Amino acid sequence: MINACHSGGSRWAFAVMLLLGCAAMTPAEAFYNSQSALGTNTNEIMDDDSSAPFIDLMKMSVPFREARQLTKGNVEYDGYGWPRLISDGGQAGTRFVSKLPAGTIPSGPYTVLYDGEGKLEYGNDATLREHTPGRDVIILDPGKDNELNATLFIKATNPSNHLRNIRILPPGGVCSNNPFQRVANPGQCSGNFLSFEQHSSKIIFNPDYLTFMRDYRVIRFMNMSGITRNPVYAWEDRASIDQQSWGGAEGIRGAPMEVMVELANRLHADPWFSMPHAASNDFIRRFAEYVQVHLDPSLKVYVEYSNEVWNGVFTQHAYAKQQGVQMGLDPDPNQAAYKFYSKRSVDVFGIWEQVFQGNKRVVRVMSGLVGSTAMTKTILSYNGAYRFTDAYAVAPYVYGDAAALRQARSVSDIFRVMTDPKYAHSLPNEIKSIGKQAELTKSFGVDLVAYEGGQHLVDMTTKSDNQHPNNLFYEANRHPQMASIYQQLLTGWKQAGGKLFVHFSSPRIYRKYGSFGTKEYITQPDAQAPKHRALLAFTRSNQCWWSGCSGNTLVRQAKPAITLEAMKTQSEPLDATAPQYEPINGDAPPFPMGNIPPEAAEQQAVTEGTLVTMRRAPNEQYVVGGNALIRPARNRADLWQAATAYQLRTVVNGDIAGSQDLAALWQASWDQQNLYLRIGVEDDQPDVSDSTVPWEDDAVEVYLDADGSMEAQYDQRNDFHFIFNLKDGKVALGKNSPQGGRLPLSQKITRSGDGYVLEVTLTWAGLGIAPRAGHRIGLDVHVDDDDNGGDRDGKLTWKAKQDDAWQNPALFGGAILGE
Template sequence: MQLPLPSALAYYNANSPLGTNTNEVLEYDSSAPFLDLFKTSLPFREAIPYLTKGQVQYDRFGWPTSIAPGGQVGTRLINKLPANTIPRGYYTVLYEGQGKIEYGLDASLVEAQPGRDIIKIDPGIDNEYSVKLEIKATNPNNYIRNIHVIPQGGICASNPFQRVNGASQCARGDFLDFERHHEKIIFNPDYLKFMKDYKVVRFMNMSGITRNPIQRWSDRTLVEQATWGGAEGVRGAPLEVMVELANRLHADAWFTIPHAADNDFVRRYAEYIRTNLDPDLKVYLEYSNETWNGIFSQHAYMKQGGKQLGLDPVDYVAGYKYYSLRSVEIFNIFEQVFGGKQRLVRLMAGLNGNPGMTATMLSFRDAYKQTDAFAVAPYVFGDINELRRASSVNDIFRAMQNKTAHHSLPKVLEAVRKQADVTRQFGVDLIAYEGGQHLIDDKTKSDDQHPNKLFYAANRHPEMAKIYKQLLDGWRQAGGKMFVHFSSPRTYNRFGSKGTKEYITQADKEAPKHLALTRFIGDNPCWWPSCSSSTVARVQKPRALSTAELSRLTGDVPKPLPNSQEEKDGTDIVGNIPQLDPINDSLTKPPLPATANPPLVNTDPQTIPMLAPLRSQAILVSQNNPPQEKYVFGNKALVAQARDRMNPLKDASAYQLRKVITGRVEDSRDLAAVWQASWDSQRLYLRIAVADDQMKLDSSKMWDDDSLEIFLDADASQLPQYDGRNDLHLFYRWQDRQLSFGKNSAPAKVNFRSQYLEGRYILDLAIAWDSLRISPRPGHRIGLDLQVNDDDDGGLRDGKLAWFSRADDVWHDPSLMGEAVLE
């Protein structure tokens, strides 16, 4: 994809203090970002029942492989785009395969050859572009696919911001025609020309993450997909394309991570950016979008996560805290991948008018110490009832300036100043993830309904430029830094007039908001350290604020910060957390030979709290009477915080081992096992209890006798090989007086106690967090699996039970472990 730019063009935006948001990938996006019109088209599947009809089969990229008799597939290639958004005239349609394609609405066929059609696109009397493409028939053995719709002309490689008609216009002889080079050019030159003024590009909309349930890397949008457009939760441009756009513009890239993305997704996302983004560019890193906003599904996801982890009794506050917790986890993954934080702007985002939300997110578990910026959205409109009563454009502007109305310009800037006070106390920058005017009446049902026409007129009026100038000047004066406007050109309708222009090629003189933004860029080169640098300037973090200080900032009822001394002084729980003696380090750092490590002798069993006699504990269950297992997000076990110093596993959930991963286990009378876990600030506690009808201890290899294997990935890194840092593999045979580390295991501080009685044995472990290089906190994830080897007749192993894994491969591949979450 690489298309190098000359330095004079690449650094055009080096000192710009403004960024811009991208738009959703849709067939009616008037920013027209891509050269190939098909990439924003409606997916064939979504065109039912008007353009797609009958029985249709598709390949994995969305191309129809077969169409039943009487059926067809179709798409809206573009829809209701203002005239001049794209050039009127001739377009080349390239495709592979055999079949029949027809065109309609504002497109007509001019010339047809196998694999290449010429169509004419003209907006017609309504002065809007709408084009449909229909596949009437396709050959299942060579189906129509890889359709591209490309304009005539090209660019000079040395200036990708300008369309040219032919090679004669390229003085350097570097003409690239669109038809032959569209896969390299990728972007509409008019789009690049508009975007080049901005220092930051926020890809939230282009990536399609809002209400997007994506979890796994394998489900991401691919470059090869037929279209990147479609419905919410499905659409989105590939990461490869967004990174390339940032490189072409030499603009810092703002990426928004989907709310349900797992750690593997986040890590691979980070790895691609690290490898492919220009190293001179910064990465703005945000977890999801407006998780505080109840209209989005990610808001419910945050509340659910916070409630399941017990982060706060108030559900929406629990949601704020879960957002904070997961944000820091994502920051940490990116830092690991990037080998540091020099290029990372780690940010959280909240509501401009709610400084209490800001304080909650930044203070939870001291998240501010790992956060560089807090982002808000200073949107200006005014009281909606006053706006509805407006009878002129002047009335609209009076409402926007009304000092007593919520969301008016004076009130918005007052809220910005309060936010700046809060962020300053936490030592983080205040930035804007979105902002601008927000004239919308969500009660209207049509574009023409009052007051929508007045809203459009106000956005086209020179007075709007003055509103923008006052907003941006006030933002700077309050202490705000990077301001990312919302949004790229888009048409005005009842859902808002958000675009800085109404379409990508609109004349500047017709777009007062665009003029205000570009003038501000010219008059206000960025005023904060590191704006034009590839590294982030950071200040030393302040001490944690006291409850009284936080309450003065936010106006909230004082509430102790989690883990603060104030909280400890006000609760009797802290006195019940085990305070165990230090473990002898000489016992916990065995060498790592090619075979199993030497045994770990436990000389300090008193570091394990006393256990009740086995006879009094109903610790084992049958498969017909399973324990009350507690999971979060479907398949992650919950590990409770220890509350009783004499019994840290009190009230801990029990989990049964059910999977036979090798050999044979007859039934629960042959072999049954459960495990429990808890944690405190010093240790992870594990208990594994086994019932076995036949016990053998006669082999040279531990796994051929009745024994336990404990697997732990302390940072849930999910790597395919043991990392030598905190991935553990422990062995214990019944009646042994020692533990052993597996040959792939890292060392760790581990104390243990075992008991044996009447065909049952139980092992308790206390694993020191500091030896795992982990500072535990609620929400922290660990990889975990527990396995039991069974030998009923001596000699080789007869069978093996596991809690999570489905194959006996965890000993060399820790990515196969299950997961547990500290609560």
């Protein structure tokens, strides 16, 4: 756990105290960013993040369990993602650096520290120079292509003392009196030298990253915290400091809360936290409690519910729409989504203010589309939400028109499109939109701020980084005229009535996903980064111009009395030309990261044959995050009348050659006596049974944590692992389940064609649970497949991402008993 204490001192003394784990209480005026009117967005934590925020490169690596091209054989993982068991001839691999321009991080010797016993190997631009137990020295050299790529492989590990806690640390360190500058050795320090190798757990952050970030008053942690498409609901599922990596796919990646608070403290920057869209009230409250205790008390905190809930490409929009429609908030689904977003935002604000005991440090932020004043009016007026809101945030992006940009043949053409008033998102029209929003938000007594903004030259129809017009986009972003665009946008923002402007984003490589970084890599010279220069020039000549900009107390506007006429709203289509794009750095992750998966995926799974007998709902129904909704059994003659079907999509062991090889769905319902499960399986080679244990043949495994405690070990009370043997129709208990008693279930298997349906009835009495609507249980369904005899060929799961559920209930999915 990262902690902070408070004492007096200078700015540099403050930084040093933080480096050693203590936060100094220093007047705001003493800090580099005290009068800055700008903020910055962080990046997603990934192996190709050229902002390189952390000194330990392993924290930005691809999680071992996601690196399927680098991992071979059967691998089992511990609770933090470290491989604890690797089959003979197998390996666990990860990519810890990818496509970084030379100079982003230092070349030369890196120290690899680790606990446990095993064998490590390195690849691409990483080579081993020396080895001693627990410590390797590798050389990172970008080579002739001037691009750094590096991989690490665990070739063998001792199951009783497996390799873990691997840290990949750069050469050199920092001086205790200047943590913003990297030094090579103690001779370069006037204060104490702190090496990265010996002090990595305290230094944490790349000095080059701190140097870049220190100009900004506010840090928006949306990307670093992994908010987009993040289904987290329970506090226990939050990111952990001890995870193998904080990177990975959407819905999984994200820095721990402790690290983000620590970064805000070290930079003396107000943090902007976006709460996960499905997070429980308990999650929100505990997050706020941690911030209240550990954030420097001279800082404010910006609080926002999720990110771009209006944006149809994100599952948080689908979630809000689903919730709003179910609550009957509006007959128009989009309006219902906006109203749910408004309602839930106010709920979140209330929790934070309760924790902060009415302290004025909490800045309550809602957000919407810059070009839609009707959306703004809906969100702020619904149930008088403006009375509980301090700022309304928009994203003023300049690009002109996507179709016109595709016709560009020169950089001059790009800038012409960006500034031509005939295009909806040209510079002059974006400034007009800002003015309309500023006028409207002022009428509600709410500040106008920017959660993102800048240029938006990106064409998401392109398939490669070099496809037209991408190269022109890169060239335009490197051109001095782009600095002029930024200067005019920021000046127009201020003159129109905007306040805090949080640009997008920190340094990142220019690719087909956009050229959003103000630099292309963290150490790029300022002379090569016109957008960065423009931002710095603006903030130094336009210091805080609104009351409450600096300091730890928010100056709130007086809330006007809004007339009924002013609060009237109407349905309004989203601006078809507005940016609605997939996240930078690749495609959305496979289900079940989201809450409402594409219908096509489910339709593919419901093939002709046995599975047709399972009644299919149009969408899998998820509530409060990744929890399946189990509806009551209204009709005992048809237990599945209202039940939806959930598809198994994840291969955790061996290989499954697509849905033609194995496809499976499950359904559930409940009443006061029983929990009912039905699992339907289509298998091209069913009933292969020649092994001594059922899970090595065709079998179904059901995992149940009846009280929803989801601990990392079976509790010997109501954590069960049931294995249904297709060979004899019998059920066995996993060895970690409670033993000796009568099984609390009955089962029936119906075979048809190339498949079967397993129906299971579990008694609540036998599970030791008194059911009620809203009760959460831990649940998972796995299907083992053996097509040719011998050991199984693969395993398909609903929720677990590793084949460790037999001993770790924390890997189960969740399900809520509905009303």
